[in-house]
Amino acid sequence: MPITAPVRSPLDADRFAIEVARLSLAPGDRLDLDAPPLDSGAYDLVIARCAADDGANIAALEAAGGRLMDVHVSFDRDLADADADLDPDDEPIDVATAADADAISALCRSAFARSTGHYHADPRLPADRCTELYADWGRRLAIDPAVTVVVQRDAGGGIIGLATFSLDEPAQQATVALDAVHEDHRGTGTFARLGRQRLALARRAGADRIVTAVHLQNVASCRANERIGFRIASAELTFHIWRRTPEGEL
Numbered sequence: 118m119p120i121t122a123p124v125r126s127p128l129d130a131d132r133f134a135i136e137v138a139r140l141s142l143a144p145g146d147r148l149d150l151d152a153p154p155l156d157s158g159a160y161d162l163v164i165a166r167c168a169a170d171d172g173a174n175i176a177a178l179e180a181a182g183g184r185l186m187d188v189h190v191s192f193d194r195d196l197a198d199a200d201a202d203l204d205p206d207d208e209p210i211d212v213a214t215a216a217d218a219d220a221i222s223a224l225c226r227s228a229f230a231r232s233t234g235h236y237h238a239d240p241r242l243p244a245d246r247c248t249e250l251y252a253d254w255g256r257r258l259a260i261d262p263a264v265t266v267v268v269q270r271d272a273g274g275g276i277i278g279l280a281t282f283s284l285d286e287p288a289q290q291a292t293v294a295l296d297a298v299h300e301d302h303r304g305t306g307t308f309a310r311l312g313r314q315r316l317a318l319a320r321r322a323g324a325d326r327i328v329t330a331v332h333l334q335n336v337a338s339c340r341a342n343e344r345i346g347f348r349i350a351s352a353e354l355t356f357h358i359w360r361r362t363p364e365g366e367l
């Protein structure tokens with residue numbers, strides 16, 4: 118039975134100026150009972166995930182002081198028909214370059230300002246810093262050569278929507294990082310078009326399958342993915358465990 122311990126997350130630590138670690142518990146994993154308790158070890162905050170039906174680890178994380186922050190749902194899709202799904206109007210496909218990094222970061226900042234994910238769900242984390250995390254993430258994706266960012270521009274060339282993926286060539290699997298459509302352009306099929314374009318590009322790049330994950334509360338994203346053929350595959354729970362002090366929690 119593998120024993121699992123938290124791993125420091127430098128990005129989260131920098132963003133929130135506290136010590137943050139991540140802990141991922143697969144079914145059958147168990148917490149390291151010889152390590153300091155999660156709520157009084159080296160970390161101010163431990164962000165922990167386990168499968169939504171993994172009763173043993175859910176109980177262990179709750180006993181360790183974990184509070185449920187979100188339900189993280191994975192979807193996948195076979196890509197055999199990806200090109201056939203492309204509308205003639207979906208061509209040409211516009212792929213961002215590093216020169217688009219500022220615009221992509223700005224779009225992510227506005228699109229995720231009211232996110233329902235585990236960061237924004239935690240009242241102890243300042244909402245503006247949670248939002249900045251997505252702006253940073255968008256910027257890093259834009260300049261990462263391993264990531265493809267499909268974009269939709271308005272008549273003036275401004276980016277109004279984006280859909281990303283990276284490719285694991287040996288596994289022939291594409292993985293989504295972020296999707297976003299500017300609030301003023303939602304509900305008009307922008308994501309549907311970007312999503313179809315991404316499927317076709319991932320297929321052309323050699324992927325047989327694509328996976329994505331969103332928070333269950335993000336109905337818009339769940340439905341938008343279902344609309345282009347994704348199907349639910351699994352669900353995980355995200356807990357936040359804060360350090361306890363003699364006076365209580367940090």
Ligand SMILES: CC(C)(COP(=O)(O)OP(=O)(O)OC[C@H]1O[C@@H](n2cnc3c(N)ncnc32)[C@H](O)[C@@H]1OP(=O)(O)O)[C@@H](O)C(=O)NCCC(=O)NCCS
Nearest residue numbers: 295296297298303304305306307308309337338340341344
């Ligand atoms: C998720 C998101 C990208 C969808 O973009 P969009 O351009 O508005 O989506 P579309 O207009 O293409 O809609 C696609 C489908 O989803 C449905 N949908 C979109 N928004 C919806 C909402 N708020 N509630 C319910 N269904 C919704 C549409 O009805 C459509 O289905 P239909 O064709 O059967 O009617 C957009 O809401 C967004 O940017 N959200 C904030 C960022 C985010 O959560 N990103 C995803 C996680 S990384």
